[in-house]
Amino acid sequence: MFQGADILRDVRRKKPLIHHLTNYVTMNDCAAVTANTGALPVMAEAEEEVEEMVASAGAAVINTGTLTPSRARAARAMGRKAREKGIPVILDPVGAGSTAYRTREIEGILAETRPAVIKGNAAEIGLLAGVEGAVISGIQSLGFAGDPLEAARGLRNHLDYDAVIAVTGPEDVITDGKRAARVFNGHSLLPLVVGSGCMSASVIACFAAVEEDRFLAAAAALAYLGLAAERAAEALQGTAFGPLLFKARLIDELFLITPESFAAGAKVEITAL
Amino acid sequence: MFQGADILRDVRRKKPLIHHLTNYVTMNDCAAVTANTGALPVMAEAEEEVEEMVASAGAAVINTGTLTPSRARAARAMGRKAREKGIPVILDPVGAGSTAYRTREIEGILAETRPAVIKGNAAEIGLLAGVEGAVISGIQSLGFAGDPLEAARGLRNHLDYDAVIAVTGPEDVITDGKRAARVFNGHSLLPLVVGSGCMSASVIACFAAVEEDRFLAAAAALAYLGLAAERAAEALQGTAFGPLLFKARLIDELFLITPESFAAGAKVEITAL
Amino acid sequence: MFQGADILRDVRRKKPLIHHLTNYVTMNDCAAVTANTGALPVMAEAEEEVEEMVASAGAAVINTGTLTPSRARAARAMGRKAREKGIPVILDPVGAGSTAYRTREIEGILAETRPAVIKGNAAEIGLLAGVEGAVISGIQSLGFAGDPLEAARGLRNHLDYDAVIAVTGPEDVITDGKRAARVFNGHSLLPLVVGSGCMSASVIACFAAVEEDRFLAAAAALAYLGLAAERAAEALQGTAFGPLLFKARLIDELFLITPESFAAGAKVEITAL
Numbered sequence: 001m002f003q004g005a006d007i008l009r010d011v012r013r014k015k016p017l018i019h020h021l022t023n024y025v026t027m028n029d030c031a032a033v034t035a036n037t038g039a040l041p042v043m044a045e046a047e048e049e050v051e052e053m054v055a056s057a058g059a060a061v062i063n064t065g066t067l068t069p070s071r072a073r074a075a076r077a078m079g080r081k082a083r084e085k086g087i088p089v090i091l092d093p094v095g096a097g098s099t100a101y102r103t104r105e106i107e108g109i110l111a112e113t114r115p116a117v118i119k120g121n122a123a124e125i126g127l128l129a130g131v132e133g134a135v136i137s138g139i140q141s142l143g144f145a146g147d148p149l150e151a152a153r154g155l156r157n158h159l160d161y162d163a164v165i166a167v168t169g170p171e172d173v174i175t176d177g178k179r180a181a182r183v184f185n186g187h188s189l190l191p192l193v194v195g196s197g198c199m200s201a202s203v204i205a206c207f208a209a210v211e212e213d214r215f216l217a218a219a220a221a222l223a224y225l226g227l228a229a230e231r232a233a234e235a236l237q238g239t240a241f242g243p244l245l246f247k248a249r250l251i252d253e254l255f256l257i258t259p260e261s262f263a264a265g266a267k268v269e270i271t272a273l
Numbered sequence: 274m275f276q277g278a279d280i281l282r283d284v285r286r287k288k289p290l291i292h293h294l295t296n297y298v299t300m301n302d303c304a305a306v307t308a309n310t311g312a313l314p315v316m317a318e319a320e321e322e323v324e325e326m327v328a329s330a331g332a333a334v335i336n337t338g339t340l341t342p343s344r345a346r347a348a349r350a351m352g353r354k355a356r357e358k359g360i361p362v363i364l365d366p367v368g369a370g371s372t373a374y375r376t377r378e379i380e381g382i383l384a385e386t387r388p389a390v391i392k393g394n395a396a397e398i399g400l401l402a403g404v405e406g407a408v409i410s411g412i413q414s415l416g417f418a419g420d421p422l423e424a425a426r427g428l429r430n431h432l433d434y435d436a437v438i439a440v441t442g443p444e445d446v447i448t449d450g451k452r453a454a455r456v457f458n459g460h461s462l463l464p465l466v467v468g469s470g471c472m473s474a475s476v477i478a479c480f481a482a483v484e485e486d487r488f489l490a491a492a493a494a495l496a497y498l499g500l501a502a503e504r505a506a507e508a509l510q511g512t513a514f515g516p517l518l519f520k521a522r523l524i525d526e527l528f529l530i531t532p533e534s535f536a537a538g539a540k541v542e543i544t545a546l
Numbered sequence: 547m548f549q550g551a552d553i554l555r556d557v558r559r560k561k562p563l564i565h566h567l568t569n570y571v572t573m574n575d576c577a578a579v580t581a582n583t584g585a586l587p588v589m590a591e592a593e594e595e596v597e598e599m600v601a602s603a604g605a606a607v608i609n610t611g612t613l614t615p616s617r618a619r620a621a622r623a624m625g626r627k628a629r630e631k632g633i634p635v636i637l638d639p640v641g642a643g644s645t646a647y648r649t650r651e652i653e654g655i656l657a658e659t660r661p662a663v664i665k666g667n668a669a670e671i672g673l674l675a676g677v678e679g680a681v682i683s684g685i686q687s688l689g690f691a692g693d694p695l696e697a698a699r700g701l702r703n704h705l706d707y708d709a710v711i712a713v714t715g716p717e718d719v720i721t722d723g724k725r726a727a728r729v730f731n732g733h734s735l736l737p738l739v740v741g742s743g744c745m746s747a748s749v750i751a752c753f754a755a756v757e758e759d760r761f762l763a764a765a766a767a768l769a770y771l772g773l774a775a776e777r778a779a780e781a782l783q784g785t786a787f788g789p790l791l792f793k794a795r796l797i798d799e800l801f802l803i804t805p806e807s808f809a810a811g812a813k814v815e816i817t818a819l
Contacts, residue, residue: 017411025573025589027298031467032517041467042368042411043298046341049374056371056410068592068616070341098588098602101595137602138563138588192801194577194587235513240781242801244578244794252515255465290684300571304740305790314740315641315684316571319614322647329683343614508786525788528738 002270004220005263007211012038016058016209018202019082021045021075023065023094026195029251030061030202036255037224039206045071050078057087058209061201062113064106065094065139072105079113088116088208092201095139096120097127110159116214118155119166119201122148129154148173149180164214168200172222174215175273181219184267185226187233192243193250200225203254223266228253230265275543277493278536280484285311289331289482291475292355294318294348296338296367299468302524303334303475309528310497312479318344323351330360331482334474335386337379338367338412345378352386361389361481365474368412369393370400383432389487391428392439392474395421402427421446422453437487441473445495447488448546454492457540458499460506465516466523473498476527496539501526503538548816550766551809553757558584562604562755564748565628567591567621569611569640572741575797576607576748582801583770585752591617596624603633604755607747608659610652611640611685618651625659634662634754638747641685642666643673656705662760664701665712665747668694675700694719695726710760714746718768720761721819727765730813731772733779738789739796746771749800769812774799776811 017040022030027043034041044053047070054060060082062075082089091110095102106128110118118125123141126134131154133145144151152165152175166174172183190196203225207217232249241249257265290313295303300316307314317326320343327333333355335348355362364383368375379401383391391398396414399407404427406418417424425438425448439447445456463469476498480490505522514522530538563586568576573589580587590599593616600606606628608621628635637659639652652674656664664671669687672680677700679691690697698711698721712720718729736742749771753763778795787795803811 015410017413019411023589024297024570025577028301028467028574031298035465035467036515036517040411040413042371042413043296043339044368044372044375044411045339046374048342049340049372052372052374053411066589066591067595069594095588095590099590099595099598101592101598102590137561138565138586138590138599140563140586140588192581194574194581240798240802242582242798244582244797244801248517248521248794251517252513255515255517256513288683290686292684297570301574301740304571308738308740309788309790313684313686315644315686316569316612317641317645317648317684318612319647321615322613322645325645325647326684521790521794524790525786528788528790529786 002266002268003216004223004266005259007207007217007220008224008262009259010210011206014210015040017042017056018205018209019054019057019060021071021078022061022063022198025065026198029195030198032251033199033202033254034206036251037203037206039209045074047074047077050074051081054078054082054087055085059088059090059205061090061092061205062109063092063094063198063201064102067102067105075109076112079109083114088214089113090117090119090201090205090208091115092198093120093124093128096124097136098138114161115163117164117166117204117208117218119204121197122151122167122169125155125165125167126151129158149175164218166204166218166222168197174219176215178273179215180271180273182269183219183222183226185223185230187229189243189246190229193247219268223268224257224262227262227265228257275539275541276489277496277539278532280480280490280493281497281535282532283483284479287483288313290315290329291478291482292327292330292333294344294351295334295336295471298338299471302468303471305524306472306475306527307479309524310476310479312482318347320347320350323347324354327351327355327360328358332361332363332478334363334365334478335382336365336367336471336474337375340375340378348382349385352382356387361487362386363390363392363474363478363481364388365471366393366397366401369397370409371411387434388436390437390439390477390481390491392477394441394470395424398428398438398440399424402431422448437491439477439491439495441470447492449488451546452488453544453546455542456492456495456499458496458503460502462516462519463502466520492541496541497530497535500535500538501530548812548814549762550769550812551805553753553763553766554770554808555805556756557752560756561586563588563602564751564755565600565603565606567617567624568607568609568744571611572744575741576744578797579745579748579800580752582797583749583752585755591620593620593623596620597627600624600628600633601631605634605636605751607636607638607751608655609638609640609744609747610648613648613651621655622658625655629660634760635659636663636665636747636751636754637661638744639666639670639674642670643682644684660707661709663710663712663750663754663764665750667714667743668697671701671711671713672697675704695721710764712750712764712768714743720765722761724819725761726817726819728815729765729768729772731769731776733775735789735792736775739793765814769814770803770808773808773811774803
């Protein structure tokens with residue numbers, strides 16, 4: 001049986017603090033997503049306080065959109081402290097492969113902070129794994145010829161420690177090297193929503209803050225977000241809407257989903273590798 | 274009789290400029306709140322221009338979310354200029370007590386800029402007053418054992434100048450040392466709205482820009498925001514919604530509230546101390 | 547015949563990358579506008595990567611809201627690279643005239659990057675042209691006594707290169723010195739929407755990325771945004787709404803407008819000068 005409902009129940013009971021070092025574009029959305037899931041968002045970014053702030057967090061997100069040198073330094077300091085304290089870090093390597101600077105900084109953050117979960121689209125994960133066939137334009141994946149699970153395994157082999165890799169897409173694919181999960185929840189409008197990728201990292205962080213098995217936490221989180229997308233589309237059916245109204249509805253569906261409706265709606269398949 | 278309706282009428286007639294030095298998470302919401310109330314928002318943050326910008330403002334907000342050293346310097350410079358010009362500053366000490374850096378910077382800003390109004394939740398005000406029983410997680414008040422009015426009076430005694438203290442909560446409490454106001458407008462969903470605290474500082478600034486009695490301005494502003502929350506909940510009744518759709522509706526209710534409907538709906542009780 | 551529909555069709559087919567160096571207040575809106583128009587937004591701001599990022603863009607936006615020295619340097623570097631590569635830059639001189647710092651930086655950016663299109667409200671364009679009668683409060687135009695077309699021509703004469711000048715207002719006016727366009731699409735609520743000016747620069751950039759005739763691109767873009775505003779008002783008719791719900795609806799109307807409905811609804815008049 002899939003334990004997603006229990007994880008969601010735990011988030012709402014424990015209300016973990018989720019520290020974000022994230023981009024300025026989708027910050028407000030990520031804070032709303034975290035709060036609606038049931039956790040407490042904080043977005044401190046000064047090098048002078050990120051270590052102290054993350055020390056009381058249940059999990060942390062590092063998102064490399066709108067990166068600058070001072071924010072990259074803060075991300076590394078925050079990530080090192082989290083690692084030292086055993087607090088899971090979720091890395092969202094936004095823009096990996098788009099510029100030399102971004103790619104270099106992401107590799108530095110990755111090596112120093114050893115995130116518990118690395119979450120990206122197939123192009124980002126493929127580029128970090130050094131796999132062929134990944135195309136990126138700015139921060140947008142323009143397609144990836146290969147198999148997402150192979151890209152995820154490629155990135156794992158590339159690392160010198162154990163991490164969960166989550167690849168978002170029409171079907172989300174998650175692996176910890178021993179197991180693979182496929183998440184079938186979602187909606188075709190989701191990739192058109194600015195910030196949907198960032199939002200998924202926030203949800204994974206909420207779940208990872210209360211569930212030691214990060215593989216399960218990541219799979220459950222992506223199912224929860226995908227289910228919210230399905231429910232949003234249903235709620236808006238018969239009305240004219242685009243990605244922005246869909247996003248607002250989706251974020252509120254996160255709030256409206258109960259552990260029971262999550263258990264009933266999650267579509268996750270887990271296999272041993 | 275409560276003068277709130279006259280203050281709101283004045284805001285819309287005079288359209289004061291409200292300079293914000295605020296966090297990146299809720300900036301867009303604060304700008305919308307300011308504009309919908311009837312004033313003009315500006316969010317300049319460069320040390321090179323904040324003094325010139327604030328000099329033409331009717332009021333200013335300093336919010337310490339996502340604080341950095343350069344923004345703290347700009348906040349102090351802006352606040353000193355405002356003080357020199359007699360322009361009221363509203364301080365929203367977001368995250369006071371959460372890290373040593375944040376607390377120290379907030380105390381520095383407080384001492385140098387002598388804000389006309391200090392607005393926070395009970396935990397923030399309690400922590401600044403040095404009162405026992407305040408618990409904060411990141412930027413979220415997790416409860417305060419004591420009486421909010423006592424916390425407010427404690428903070429006033431702590432200061433070496435006269436300020437209005439506003440404590441938001443299920444009932445908002447405002448005091449200038451001689452009078453106490455209790456605001457009964459509001460809605461249980463408001464604390465779940467990311468940025469509702471920041472938004473209340475913007476509304477207080479709009480009102481303080483046109484009303485010399487900052488105590489009345491703060492009480493009226495919180496009643497206005499609380500009334501918008503009540504109206505939003507009413508407008509959404511019978512539909513499924515969460516904090517994000519509620520926030521959007523609430524911000525637009527600020528625009529839709531007329532001085533007349535404000536006069537009819539405000540629930541404020543003022544007593545002499 | 548007006549070619550707007552063809553331009554929109556091209557945006558959706560080619561999906562150009564639109565690099566923004568823009569303010570923190572309306573960044574999320576600008577990203578949503580760009581995505582809903584059919585292009586790919588990116589908001590990189592580090593000096594270390596903006597040149598590489600803009601080199602693969604179809605067009606770029608420089609918006610001077612919340613300007614700081616490091617962002618001004620990044621804007622100049624990005625704009626120079628774009629100019630060198632023949633990539634059109636849209637300059638949105640937010641706050642021109644409001645502070646000495648802002649005005650000086652805008653003039654520097656203008657001289658170094660030679661934007662293909664300069665878009666502002668009448669006060670901003672009038673102030674940059676050195677025309678009398680422009681009044682600004684913070685970043686808000688408080689009126690301009692003169693004729694917008696004269697202000698636009700004044701600014702063109704002020705420049706030592708060819709640019710398209712777009713002046714937004716109740717009627718938008720665009721000129722390249724040889725032709726003038728008037729756009730009659732729009733809605734009276736648009737000026738009350740925080741970020742509507744910023745959003746128009748993003749749409750112009752999307753259109754200029756695929757249409758060599760920047761004058762036509764700018765005129766078509768403003769008609770497209772104005773049509774979305776008309777459709778939003780129509781969709782919301784009979785409901786109580788304010789500027790924020792109107793904005794959300796408007797952004798989604800950009801997504802819903804087809805080349806066909808754009809052709810049917812655009813109200814643009816072009817005359818030779």
